[in-house]
Amino acid sequence: MTLVRFLATRLATLAFVLLAVSFLTYALFVLLPADPAQLACGRPCTPERLETARAFMGLDKSVVEQWWDFLRGVFAGRTFGSANATLTCPSPCLGYSFVRNAPVTELIVGRFPVTASIAVGAAVLWLVVGVGAGAVAAVRRGTALDRGLMIAAITGVSAPSYLVGLLGILLFGFTLDMVPVAGYVPFATSPVDWAWHLVLPWTVLALLSAAIYTRLTRSQMLEELGSPYVRTARAKGLSERRVVTRHALRNAAVPVVTLFALDLGVLLGGTVITERVFSMPGLGALLMEAVGATDVPLLVGVTVFTAALVVVANLAVDVVHGALDPRVRHGGSSR
Amino acid sequence: MTITSRAGRRAGRSTPRRAALAGVAVATTLALTACNANAPDPTGGETTAVQQGGELHILTSSTSINWDPATSQNLAITTLGLVERRLTSWRTGPDGTTEVVPDLATDTGTPSDDGATWTYTLKDGLTFEDGTPVTSADVKYSVERSFAPELSGGLGYHKGLLEGGDDYSGPFDGDELDSIETPDDKTIVFHLDSAYGDWPWIVSMPAFGAVPEDQDDIGTYTTDPVATGPYRVAETVEGTSVTLERNPEWDPGTDDARTAGPDSIVFELGQDETVVAQRLIADSGTDASAFGASFVPPAQLAQVQQGPAKDRLVTSGPGALAYLAINTEAEGLDDVDVRTAISLAVDKNAYRVAAGGEISGDFATTLVTPGIPGREEYSNGVNDAAPEGDVERAEQLLEDAGWSGRELRLVVQDDAPNLARAQAIQQGLERAGLTVKIVPQAADVWTETVTQGDGSGYDLTLSSWQPDFPSANGNIQPLFHSSQVGGGGYNLARYDNPEADELIEQATEETDADAAAKLWVEADKLILGDAPVVPLIYTKNSFLHGSKVENFRIPDFPAYPNYLQVSLSR
Numbered sequence: 001m002t003l004v005r006f007l008a009t010r011l012a013t014l015a016f017v018l019l020a021v022s023f024l025t026y027a028l029f030v031l032l033p034a035d036p037a038q039l040a041c042g043r044p045c046t047p048e049r050l051e052t053a054r055a056f057m058g059l060d061k062s063v064v065e066q067w068w069d070f071l072r073g074v075f076a077g078r079t080f081g082s083a084n085a086t087l088t089c090p091s092p093c094l095g096y097s098f099v100r101n102a103p104v105t106e107l108i109v110g111r112f113p114v115t116a117s118i119a120v121g122a123a124v125l126w127l128v129v130g131v132g133a134g135a136v137a138a139v140r141r142g143t144a145l146d147r148g149l150m151i152a153a154i155t156g157v158s159a160p161s162y163l164v165g166l167l168g169i170l171l172f173g174f175t176l177d178m179v180p181v182a183g184y185v186p187f188a189t190s191p192v193d194w195a196w197h198l199v200l201p202w203t204v205l206a207l208l209s210a211a212i213y214t215r216l217t218r219s220q221m222l223e224e225l226g227s228p229y230v231r232t233a234r235a236k237g238l239s240e241r242r243v244v245t246r247h248a249l250r251n252a253a254v255p256v257v258t259l260f261a262l263d264l265g266v267l268l269g270g271t272v273i274t275e276r277v278f279s280m281p282g283l284g285a286l287l288m289e290a291v292g293a294t295d296v297p298l299l300v301g302v303t304v305f306t307a308a309l310v311v312v313a314n315l316a317v318d319v320v321h322g323a324l325d326p327r328v329r330h331g332g333s334s335r
Numbered sequence: 336m337t338i339t340s341r342a343g344r345r346a347g348r349s350t351p352r353r354a355a356l357a358g359v360a361v362a363t364t365l366a367l368t369a370c371n372a373n374a375p376d377p378t379g380g381e382t383t384a385v386q387q388g389g390e391l392h393i394l395t396s397s398t399s400i401n402w403d404p405a406t407s408q409n410l411a412i413t414t415l416g417l418v419e420r421r422l423t424s425w426r427t428g429p430d431g432t433t434e435v436v437p438d439l440a441t442d443t444g445t446p447s448d449d450g451a452t453w454t455y456t457l458k459d460g461l462t463f464e465d466g467t468p469v470t471s472a473d474v475k476y477s478v479e480r481s482f483a484p485e486l487s488g489g490l491g492y493h494k495g496l497l498e499g500g501d502d503y504s505g506p507f508d509g510d511e512l513d514s515i516e517t518p519d520d521k522t523i524v525f526h527l528d529s530a531y532g533d534w535p536w537i538v539s540m541p542a543f544g545a546v547p548e549d550q551d552d553i554g555t556y557t558t559d560p561v562a563t564g565p566y567r568v569a570e571t572v573e574g575t576s577v578t579l580e581r582n583p584e585w586d587p588g589t590d591d592a593r594t595a596g597p598d599s600i601v602f603e604l605g606q607d608e609t610v611v612a613q614r615l616i617a618d619s620g621t622d623a624s625a626f627g628a629s630f631v632p633p634a635q636l637a638q639v640q641q642g643p644a645k646d647r648l649v650t651s652g653p654g655a656l657a658y659l660a661i662n663t664e665a666e667g668l669d670d671v672d673v674r675t676a677i678s679l680a681v682d683k684n685a686y687r688v689a690a691g692g693e694i695s696g697d698f699a700t701t702l703v704t705p706g707i708p709g710r711e712e713y714s715n716g717v718n719d720a721a722p723e724g725d726v727e728r729a730e731q732l733l734e735d736a737g738w739s740g741r742e743l744r745l746v747v748q749d750d751a752p753n754l755a756r757a758q759a760i761q762q763g764l765e766r767a768g769l770t771v772k773i774v775p776q777a778a779d780v781w782t783e784t785v786t787q788g789d790g791s792g793y794d795l796t797l798s799s800w801q802p803d804f805p806s807a808n809g810n811i812q813p814l815f816h817s818s819q820v821g822g823g824g825y826n827l828a829r830y831d832n833p834e835a836d837e838l839i840e841q842a843t844e845e846t847d848a849d850a851a852a853k854l855w856v857e858a859d860k861l862i863l864g865d866a867p868v869v870p871l872i873y874t875k876n877s878f879l880h881g882s883k884v885e886n887f888r889i890p891d892f893p894a895y896p897n898y899l900q901v902s903l904s905r
Contacts, residue, residue, distance in 0.1 A: 035779065035783060038779065038782060038783070038823070039488065040487050040488045041487060041488065041823065042406075042408070042487050042488045042489050042490065042491040043408065043490055043491060043492075043803070044491060044492065044495065044813065044819075044823065044824065045491075045823035046494075046495065046501075046822065046823060047822040047823060048501065049487065049491070049494070050823055052484045052487070052504070053484060053487050055484070056484040056485065056487070080485065086485075087485060087553065087554055088554065098488075099488075100399060100401075100557075101401065101403065101406065101553075101554070101557040102554075102557070107573075110573035110574065111573070111574055114574070166609070169610060169613075170613070174613060174617055177619070181610060181613075181614060182603075182606060182607070182610050182614070183575065183576075183603065184574075184575055186572065186575075276607060277607060277610070278607075279603075279605050279606045279607050279610060280605070281398055281573070281574025281575050281604065281605045282574075285398060285574065285605055286398075286574070289398055294779050
């Protein structure tokens with residue numbers, strides 16, 4: 001019962017947040033002085049043609065009406081144009097990009113695998129490296145190894161991904177000629193090429209983020225290792241390995257998992273700089289294209305989709321929290 | 336001309352159009368500091384025999400290619416031209432000339448009715464990729480669909496020229512455009528509102544191709560066009576690549592514009608310009624058979640000029656006109672003496688240094704740009720002043736005109752290259768005692784300020800312009816005819832002179848090329864005498880290609896490589 005209520009509350013919040021985000025995004029772009037119809041008008045652009053373009057794109061309606069059309073489209077789909085030639089945007093329709101002449105949903109679906117490939121691969125890598133290094137540093141506290149790892153972590157936290165990315169391309173791509181410097185190969189085409197093209201972006205992204213996880217895991221571990229229950233566990237005669245992995249690490253994992261889920265959610269919404277540097281056509285690249293072309297429907301669609309990912313990640317955090325920490329699951333209600 | 340500061344970078348509907356048409360590239364021009372610009376002869380030497388075979392790679396920052404002719408702004412010699420033929424096309428010679436040549440049609444057009452009616456006959460044996468014959472009805476349908484609001488955004492010069500075009504909204508509701516007649520399968524006749532001598536260039540634009548009505552799905556034509564040219568679209572990987580393969584139905588005997596050397600062409604999409612330049616410098620693997628569709632970034636330009644890739648750098652001749660527009664309706668600026676003073680106070684040399692130095696362009700003196708047939712160099716006592724300007728004369732003129740000394744708002748696009756250029760203008764004008772305030776605006780806001788409304792938001796602005804077709808008409812009419820003030824037009828000086836209008840109309844209607852050219856030179860002199868703009872430089876663009884790429888040439892117009900003739904060595 002409590003779990004159901006827990007989920008229902010969270011889902012209601014989720015829906016509300018998405019509604020708010022979509023409305024705010026619409027309002028924001030409509031308030032801007034830029035006119036998306038200008039680009040769709042062609043050259044030369046007469047005032048009459050501009051009006052026609054505006055009407056066709058639905059820009060002559062009020063913000064609320066445009067937003068309502070958008071919401072309805074998500075569930076019912078949309079069509080534009082006259083009887084004999086229509087542009088259809090099937091449900092779930094996140095808008096229609098007139099600049100790209102394609103439904104936004106289709107564009108997002110086309111780009112998402114790229115971003116997901118980068119994000120998930122990098123996330124796995126940094127989680128393993130970051131948590132591992134953090135745990136080792138905590139257990140070997142004060143040693144040269146600890147200090148070395150911490151220096152590496154600070155360097156990683158401070159380095160801008162644009163620089164590291166380009167340096168990586170220069171060194172491993174051009175000078176050593178070990179990995180491809182650019183492009184994306186779909187997994188379905190060739191899993192090997194897919195991974196081979198992603199090695200560098202994964203490494204660069206993971207290198208930067210792992211640093212944060214190393215520091216976080218280390219400090220959490222130190223706290224846990226110093227707490228009374230660990231002393232009890234040791235006193236019971238448990239092996240040090242079991243103490244560290246089953247007890248300390250598991251409890252230290254709570255904030256790490258929280259951070260991880262949120263980071264992954266954000267990352268899935270587009271790794272703008274990484275995609276740019278490595279010429280990967282992901283969601284981040286799509287967003288940049290939308291900004292460059294004043295493509296409002298695409299901007300709104302991608303923004304809402306990204307927001308949904310972050311909100312879902314939040315939900316996942318709450319659920320996982322519950323699994324890791326029973327106190328959350330039962331809340332105050334059972335006591 | 337699209338005026339964009341993101342030429343070539345922006346995700347466009349089509350790969351090269353942004354870079355190409357946006358000769359405009361105010362910002363893309365190179366902020367280069369080292370400038371030992373001994374650019375190789377842009378037009379190359381002799382035409383080497385065209386080698387057949389190989390896979391050409393085109394590296395572009397765009398992330399999609401829009402193949403729909405109705406919504407495309409492609410030049411005749413770039414991406415769309417590989418797949419879709421038009422009534423006429425452009426042939427660029429090894430000497431840099433660009434001429435309009437018949438493509439689907441047997442000639443470049445037969446005028447009648449003093450140039451208000453143009454008749455074309457289709458060549459024999461033309462077919463679509465599926466083997467069905469191309470008929471005049473397919474051409475008519477292709478033009479008609481460009482009027483539909485569903486398919487807006489392309490080059491639309493014809494929409495204002497064809498009779499009844501202003502009230503027509505496409506064929507999808509069953510309406511036809513009566514001013515296009517197809518008396519038989521081979522003949523197509525265009526009736527214009529008034530005589531238009533450059534019509535043969537107009538029908539080289541994308542909309543004047545052929546689209547078979549029974550295969551037209553406006554939702555998918557963007558990615559899946561029906562080919563008439565030497566290539567057809569074989570595969571599209573969204574955001575990643577587009578591969579073209581040979582169209583077996585294409586007959587080289589009917590085509591004067593394309594050499595169709597490579598067996599296949601791969602567009603690699605979404606490439607970072609910096610990485611592209613590095614790849615082309617490294618020249619390994621498939622990159623040896625590749626060229627970059629965007630301008631070489633300034634940092635790499637310096638690197639290339641000192642390295643082994645120098646021979647593979649191709650810099651265009653002087654192309655787009657970069658200019659300072661003076662709002663002739665603004666307070667005090669309606670006085671021609673004040674505008675002349677501004678023209679004399681501008682430091683073109685400082686501007687060029689800010690734009691990247693010598694390799695970024697040559698000093699401009701006339702409105703008609705180099706490479707345009709019939710262009711004439713002339714001096715009017717102002718345009719031939721030293722590049723640094725003539726501050727003394729400017730001061731004198733201002734004093735005589737009783738200049739109020741008010742602050743002038745120089746509105747520019749808000750990006751580093753434009754701001755640097757604006758500062759160069761500001762410093763030049765301040766030498767003559769003029770006060771200039773730089774007002775940076777986001778690109779689309781800037782477009783709105785200078786092309787829409789009453790023009791009260793600016794006194795001066797920086798822009799650049801490359802015509803969509805190589806005629807002085809394209810240099811002058813869009814920038815100086817009074818009908819182009821506001822309402823989306825690019826008469827940024829808001830110049831309104833009935834005498835100039837009349838001359839422009841007269842030249843537009845002239846169907847004899849030489850006579851027209853003379854009239855355009857006359858218009859050039861008349862307009863520049865009124866000093867609505869200050870010509871600054873004719874910009875140059877640089878491109879890089881791999882070592883196996885041959886016949887990679889940039890004609891005098893446009894300042895962009897001709898894709899249709901590029902081939903690969905063995």
